[in-house]
Amino acid sequence: MANIKFNYEYTNKINAGFIGCGAHSFRNVYPTFDYAPVELVAVCDLNLERAELYRKRFGADRAYTDYLEMMRKEDLDAIFVVLNFDKNGRPIYPKILPDIMKAGIPVWVEKPISYTTKEAEELMELQAKHNVQVLVSNKRYFYPSFEGAKKIVESEKFGGATSITGRYPLTLTPFNEELGEREGLHWFLDICHPVSGMQYLMGDIDEMCFVDHQPSGNVHTLFKFKSGAIGSLHLPSTQSETSPNENYEVIGNKENIIIDNAIRLGYYQGKKGSGEYGKAPSFIGDDPSNGPVHWEPEFSLGQLHNKNLFTQGMVQSVNHFAESVLENKQVERATLRDAWHLTQVFEAYKDNKAGNWIKIG
Incomplete structure (x- = not known):
């Protein structure tokens, strides 16, 4: 770098x-x-x-x-x-x-x-x-945590991304039957934040289906990506204000990565220690060098990498x-073109009732 x-x-x-x-x-x-x-x-x-x-x-x-x-x-x-x-x-x-x-x-x-x-x-x-x-x-196309995650996801060892989960607090307004769409979605335009991160790691979305809880505005969404991978996104509008805004997890072939609070990157790999189920004495793998890796910035020094x-x-x-x-x-x-794809996802929420699969693009 x-x-x-x-x-x-x-x-x-x-x-x-x-x-x-x-x-x-x-x-x-x-x-x-x-x-x-x-x-x-x-x-x-x-x-x-x-x-x-x-x-x-x-x-x-x-x-x-x-x-x-x-x-x-x-x-x-x-x-x-x-x-x-x-x-x-x-x-x-x-x-x-x-x-x-x-x-x-x-x-x-x-x-x-x-x-x-x-x-x-x-x-x-x-x-x-x-x-x-x-x-x-x-x-999110430029977050160091997402850039690092993408390098791992695209590595041969990771084995290809099969699924992703994400969380980001947003409020979806009720569907207006007379207008045939949802109103008051000014802040819901921020759906581009979590979806851009997921698209950067997983590629374009092919289909999506969501359910919403009213009047809270909380949402759960399922995604099918063009790659064949699947995903889910939780939009908990009523989460605590003291909670981190977002986290993501991508699953590969016996490996997974986690992006927590946008800045912490965890890479889970390797195996647990040998031993029979219920009798193994150690939770550390036989080869500790082939185990989880975690990265986060340090904030004690005046470095560039820890600046917002x-x-x-x-x-x-x-x-x-x-x-x-x-x-x-x-x-x-x-x-x-990426922004256009994200706008399509926003429109899918805006123009549709919950519970149906919606084609993107």
């Missing part, structure tokens, strides 16, 4: 504009540029005072309130877009991205990409037409995008 460079160590950088000056971008996106080949030249927000604050804080040259004006006046290699939702709780990106893509400017954009599959498909058509790089920041920007893959996501632009190649992870 290559060392991270500090921004000032790069000799070749992309000149970037940034649309959006909100709290999320302040915490999680702008600070990534300290560790990426990105030269921030302009920021844009409807609130000029806020845009000026961000310009000064993060070292941009100019601030704008109109992103089209910023695109006209600046010589940009790429644009980062991090926006809130509209008054109906729907992502604004499908209204903004076409202007950027038609101009041929690569774009890094926050998730969720859209509220409907149709919107995502229209963006995919534009991407193909204008041959522009797009990265949708579904960050790295444990959640934000820096890695920005670097993957910036390097793709610099090398004039397509984004390989967290693609627009």
